Amino acid sequence: MKLVMSSLSILIFFFSLKLFNDVQAFDVRQHLSTVTRYSAAKDVGDSNFVPSDIPKECAPIHLNLVARHGTRSPTKKRMRELDRLADHLAVLVREAEENHSSLQKIPAWIRQWKSPWKGKLKGGELISKGEDELYDIGIRVREKFPDLFYEDYHPDVYTIKATQVPRASASAVAFGMGLFSEKGSLGPGRHRAFAVTSESRASDIKLRFYDCCENYKDFRKNQEPAVDKLKEPVLDEITSSLARRYELNFTRQDIASLWFLCKQEASLLDITDQACGLFSPPEVALLEWTDDLEVFILKGYGKSLNYRMGVPLLEDVVQSMEEAVKAREEKPTPGSYEKARLRFAHAETVVPFSCLLGLFLERSEFQQIQREEPLQLPPKPPQNRNWRGSNVAPFAGNNMLVLYSCPVKSSNNYFVQVLHNEHSIPMPGCGGTDFCPFDVFKEKIVGPHLKHKYDTVCKVKTEPAQKPETSKLLLLFNWLFSLRNDDTRSDKVEL
Template sequence: MITRLIFIAVTTIAIGIGYHEYIGGSFGIFGQTCHRRFRNPFKYMATKTPYLDTGLNEEAAYGDPYRKHHGGSCVPTMTWHLVRHGTRNPSQKVIRAMKNTLPRLQDEILAAHKSGKGNLCEEELEAIRTWSMDKVPVETGEKILVPQGEKELAGISQRFKKRFPDVFAKDYHNDTFKFKFTKTQRAEASAKHFNKGIFHDDQVDQIYYPMAVRADPVLRFYKDCKRWKQEVDKNPEAYQERVKFETSNIFNEMLTKLQTRLGLEKTPSLEEAEIMYLTCSFESAWDPSKPSAWCHVFDEYDFQVMEYRQDVEYYWIDGYGYRLTYEQACPTMQDIVNKLSDKVSDPSAPSVTAYFTHSGTLLKVITRLGLFNDSRPLLGDNFDHHRSSRKWRTSFIDRFATNIAFVLYKCSETHKVGLMFQEKPIPQPLCEGKYLCPLEEFYSSTEPITKNCDLAKFCTV
């Protein structure tokens, strides 16, 4: 009778809260908490989030995305793309940390629960129990594009071809299509799989790619910017807001919660929490149909804390924190303007230009375009203000295969330019929030950026 009453009580609570959609966790059998079971496990994985296209409806994926803005009076003639590489393996440093830390934590968690400590539910505990080191890649495979990344890039190009068939429908010719990637395996492989989504197999091998360079002035301009490296990237002061958050009560309380939940003898270190978070992110990105076992150790609030730590760092290192960071993106802006101008003056100029690069480039260009700019900066002590409403969230603006695209339209009396982010039209801050910006207005708004682009001046120490 008592057992029956307990079952009814637990069931009633679970139904009342919403078993599968409870934000922050759900109830397992006999009141144990299944922490990871909230609606979207990919919502807080920061820069290691997979590129999922489930948010694209039929119109976004197959029709002219700007038709409602021009009413059929404009025709697309050119696209320009900047694409982050797809899902990849971790760095050697992260792979070593996985190998050195996770088996020990796995043993400690299982031993703790066997002795009655910790409060993971059986489903979560079983996931930790059956996790295997076989999932950890070998160090020689560091940072290489994985099959999920190949799928992401091919899917993006296929959908662009369906949206703009007149722009992409031509057979490959080097005068029509221009592609370029950085000197990395993940960027090169991303470019080639992007093109597999456009061309027939017999054409893919004919594609010309210029020689890749480490510090390409358009694709990776910051690599040779000594001043930026000295004043921002390698400057401890540029990381002070992240450090402030890592040492805050909010972060330390989150670590204490992890200790209690996992039943550990001592509070997890920052490094231990980070490697569990990164493993959750990477393994889930490799196969989005099977979220990682290590995602079970966090509840939704913990994920928000871990994500914010990442966001604060990227805000100050690659975003709005320092003017120099985004001012050095001007060569990429020049390339956009030049390609648009070439196409307007010469209809035979390239119809598609696509560059394949990295997180650091995308974030700096996004910032130079004025996108995702919060009214208050991200600081180590204003997590509560930014927790649920900030624009700068790398889980959305810097996931694997993040992409921006400019689309040139020829209209009855003029040309107009659209900006797409993650395959969707987006208002342009440089053009007073217009979706389709008249070309002359676009030129005028970007002129202060493109006319004062002197990297030697920006980057000389």
């Protein structure tokens, strides 16, 4: 008789081997997909990639930043979900007691657990950990590129933009406080005031393009049930496993809510021995993969619409670099041209923008994208994958594009360096380097996307609208006219 192993059993076997060989213990805080905190994710990348050795003669002249907001609290909808979870856990414990089941297997915390956010009226705001993330990034950016940030602040030199969502604008403020710390005269920290501008949510096609794109909203609404179906086998398998382990009649919804709770506790509260403690490392790996699938399908490479609607942002980035090149050629006086364009938005912004750059792809996959061919879904654990939400768009996740001016040694005077979460990252569209000639960057990476216009990509295609029928007399006239000409028509008359 053949021995059939479930995917979870196989994963447990491979994890056992991996953990046996790993010196460092498994840290669930690095496996929370897009709920991963920046400190747990920023230094987890491709250790095999060797960054380019940028010549000393090359000087940075402009920086573009596209960043996600920092760690935030759960939204009101999610807080209500956790309240329902607390109620159902109480029911499960009571049922176990009534059935005289062994209560020793039930973790003690479950018996009295209440949501830490119970009774909170508002949600989704930037928390103090999120403020720290952006503040510290601002300081590090200034230290890494002192030639760009030595000048006195002016809003035309250092442009800061955010969406109208408070956690994004608060992130912009925290970043700016770090970037310009000790450069002003306000308070003991010698802070200075700076401007953060936003566009209306209804028209912000650079940072909230997904909110303005009707075709995308239709796609997402129609695709979400299919994504849920993809997750079901994993959730069902883990539901059965946990029900046996703790002798509680968990439902699939319970497991989904407990996984969400695990992510919130680990990321926001540094609690890893409650909800996260219910899951084994192999189960965490599978749950993380289901989240990564959702990000891939609904925000990433799963459909070209996901990132093509971000072309206005890509155009804005390239335009700012071209203006910097022009200013450089004209040898301007200090303070007369923009040195940095800094943007603060959401995962729905950062993920598509990363896709527009072709990040987290093998070179063959980048070629598939260029040919507009669909990509395979990220492989299931224990297989390795480039696409991990914890790396692509953790809280405060960011892409920086730094434009360098280099001495004339060849036909290329300007180069673009791409940093993801402050680390160099290869661009498959530029031969796998992180330091790409600006002309090549525009031709190979940017150019193919620019043939897709936002309005064409995003506007719902409808049949030509019929003009209103203005009067019965006009209808009668048209009908008589049609009889006179023996013209067979439908009952509807277009005017």
